[in-house]
Amino acid sequence: MSALDWLETAAAERERAGLHRDPIVRRPDADLLNLASNDYLGLSADPRVVDGARAALTAFGAGSTASRLVVGTTSLHIDFEDDLADFTGFAAGLCFSSGYLANVGAISSLVGRGDLIVSDAGAHASLIDGCRLSRAEVVVVDRGDVAAVDAALAGAAGRRALVVTDSVYSIDGEVAPVAELYAVARARGAALLVDEAHALGVRGPGGAGVIAEAGLSGAPDLVMTTVMSKSLGTQGGVVLGSRSLRTHLIDTARPFIFDTGLNPAAVGGAHAALRILRHDPGLPDRVRANAAMIARECGGEEPRAAVVSLIVGDPHRAVDWAARCRADGVLVGCFRPPSVPAGTSRLRITARADLDESAIERVAAVVNRHRQEVTA
Structure with missing residues (x-):
């Protein structure tokens, strides 16, 4: 017996509960529209x-x-x-x-x-x-x-x-x-x-x-x-x-x-x-306007900052929803317990000030299409 054998048991329990996590590895050549980061003003690569x-x-x-x-x-x-x-x-x-x-x-x-x-x-x-x-x-x-x-x-x-x-x-x-x-x-x-x-x-x-x-x-x-x-x-x-x-x-x-x-x-x-x-003091207005548009297009509540939260409830479904979006070229956040209360697992979509209308329309099309798949 090893003193750390319990790690395997704990990992299996997290897997069953839908709470296992693997870091998402970004590559410089990846063709992904990133709405999972907190780069609210789109300045990280400016x-x-x-x-x-x-x-x-x-x-x-x-x-x-x-x-x-x-x-x-x-x-x-x-x-x-x-x-x-x-x-x-x-x-x-x-x-x-x-x-x-x-x-x-x-x-x-x-x-x-x-x-x-x-x-x-x-x-x-x-x-x-x-x-x-x-x-x-x-x-x-x-x-x-x-x-x-x-x-x-x-x-x-x-x-x-x-x-x-x-x-x-x-x-x-x-x-x-x-x-x-x-x-x-x-x-x-x-x-x-x-x-x-x-x-x-x-x-x-x-x-x-x-x-x-x-x-x-x-x-x-x-x-x-x-x-x-x-x-x-x-x-x-x-x-x-x-x-x-x-x-x-x-x-x-x-x-x-x-x-x-x-x-x-x-x-x-x-x-x-x-x-x-x-x-450019208009940057905050643009990020909030983009967040509001994302919420309208994706069925989220009217945001007061840059975050749009779409609750699905079950962590397995949240993971599946986010994975399907990522496979379709849109990267969104997936939040599960302990980051959120049990029963409120969700997609967390973050707006950026540098998004244009066509990018938001693409996000909405992908998110809404895969929502129907994971909630059917």
């Missing part, structure tokens, strides 16, 4: 973004070579952090190697054992893991339930408290009541952390996010996290807030202190994408 990454690669090499506190911070990191902070209306920003690490680092640095976190049930896994690693008490409330947040904070008894939510939920693109959550948090003496990963470049004035849309940019006791891997088309995560928050994270956030700094090419590419967004 020549200007590629040139920004190439220039950074030439100037600083392929890697940052060390943690940010040793020699892993380049002038590119500082310039990008300052520019993104200015764009979103915050005093300062700090780059991490991924959005996951940004959320884990921010939460675990702001609260600890004996403190209280009130977390939205729709929170991304990175927020959930940040809550767990903080060792604070965690109270989970229903998605967007402001009254439940208020009730949980009322029992905080003077403890340090943090409210945690996504601004745009990653699975279905719904928008959290950020303004109401901030009002409750402030009234109860708590801070609010908002993950804007799926909102940057999609919602708010010029794509600055839901916080900016709510008129709360730079507000006290408010922390924004976001990513460079979606609308900005590259890689990395950022925490934005006050200058004292930035200083605190540099000194205490383990994912910042002990991780190799984000590679310069990712930073250079993301900064180029941010410049494009600044100079």
Whole structure:
């Protein structure tokens, strides 16, 4: 007997439940229309973004070579952090190697054992893991339930408290009541952390996010996290807030202190994408308009961001539906438990600002044809 024999049993159980996963391997010559990525503005392959990454690669090499506190911070990191902070209306920003690490680092640095976190049930896994690693008490409330947040904070008894939510939920693109959550948090003496990963470049004035849309940019006791891997088309995560928050994270956030700094090419590419967004503030409108058209053509609910969610229920059917679409040249997301609740497996289609009407019509034709096949 091997100590790891149970792995085969667990794999077989996942297979029976329709929960086995194989990574989809993309090739540069593949003729696939990709609506599974989070490249909302279609900038990941934009020549200007590629040139920004190439220039950074030439100037600083392929890697940052060390943690940010040793020699892993380049002038590119500082310039990008300052520019993104200015764009979103915050005093300062700090780059991490991924959005996951940004959320884990921010939460675990702001609260600890004996403190209280009130977390939205729709929170991304990175927020959930940040809550767990903080060792604070965690109270989970229903998605967007402001009254439940208020009730949980009322029992905080003077403890340090943090409210945690996504601004745009990653699975279905719904928008959290950020303004109401901030009002409750402030009234109860708590801070609010908002993950804007799926909102940057999609919602708010010029794509600055839901916080900016709510008129709360730079507000006290408010922390924004976001990513460079979606609308900005590259890689990395950022925490934005006050200058004292930035200083605190540099000194205490383990994912910042002990991780190799984000590679310069990712930073250079993301900064180029941010410049494009600044100079073309209509990009967020185009991605939302395309999402609305996809929803109309595919029978989805009216989207509030870039995501269209088509629920089929059974995970085997969801996998089959996505596979048939892929074989027909359209790549769509397939989300199953634990990413979504049991019984709500779905296709997740993400719009891009650079899609034209003919591409959306092609997507709709493929999705609708194969829906009939898997649900017959």
